Amino acid sequence: MVSPATQSDEILESARRSLKRVRMGPPIGTKSRALRRAHFFGKLARTGVAVGVLLIGAGIIGAILDGIGFWGVMITGVLGAAAVYALMRYPEMPMPTTESLRQTDLGTLAGKTEIWLEVQRPALPAPAIPLVQNIGLRLDALAPQLQTLAETDPASREVRKLVGEHLPELINGYKRIPEPLRRQDNGGKTPEQQLVDGLKLIDREIETMTGQIARGELDKLATRGRFLEIRYDGAGEETGA
Known part of the structure; x- marks a missing residue:
């Protein structure tokens, strides 16, 4: 027999999951929508x-x-x-994590990154929301180009580094800052402004990568300097100093 305490825990957990789904809001791209649809129809088939x-x-x-x-x-x-009831409710769609994005296959990288961004969206400031939406569109355009790359291709590593490392690091770094400090000036810019600038840079980088892959300029993509990498390395050196 299930105890009242256990029932209460299950009800609260279900409410938390429902609230999380509501807060995620609408999909930011077609690839995340396709992954959700595939998960739903998989449960429907079972x-x-x-x-x-x-x-x-x-x-x-x-x-x-x-x-x-x-x-x-x-x-x-x-x-x-x-x-x-049981098969349509469970299993819930697994939410991508920072760690899982680094290991996701190229075929689903764009869609899972979009889902990850949708989960983070409620914690972001208003000026960042349109940029997140635009990154979703960029990822939709990038997804077909990723199909042309091999997993071992140096260009694949650059895409993973940008989408699976720099983007999560930027957003997670902002979220780690206490709420009262996010609008305080820090070296000429607030953390909120730094986040917006970083998202703009990532948006441009994804667009550039998409064009280079489409044109077959993989060597240029694999060897050219990564602005975000330089930025993060510099930030790390300043912190350690």
Whole structure:
């Protein structure tokens, strides 16, 4: 028997998950929407198979026993409803993390990055929201170009470094700053302004990468200086000084 405390914990956890989904807001790109749709239809297919198996099983039992009777129909209905509820609710779509983005295959990197950005969006200041939306559009344009790259290609590493490392580092660094300090001047700019400037730079970098991959300029993409890398290295040296 489930204790009241356990039931309360489950209700609170369900409420937290629902609130998180609401706060995520609409998708910022078509690739994240496609991943969500694929997850939903995967659950729908498993649910259909489970219900089909249950009905076939009930039919076989009914043929053997010359009918399953009223209670057999009721039990089948209850089991079917329980299967639909459980399989359509679980498993929930796994949310990408900073660590998982570094290991995501190129085929789903754009979509999972969009989902990650959608999760972070509620914690970002208003000036950053349009930039996040625009980065979603850039990632949509980049996704088909990533299909042309091999996982071992040096250009692939540059894309991963920008999308899977620099972008999360920028946003996570901002989120680590206490709320009262985010609008205070720090070396001529507030953390909020630094975040916006960083997102603008990443937006331009993704656009540049997309064009270079489309034109086949992989050597240029793999060897040219990375502005964000220089920026972060410089910031690290200043911090350590």
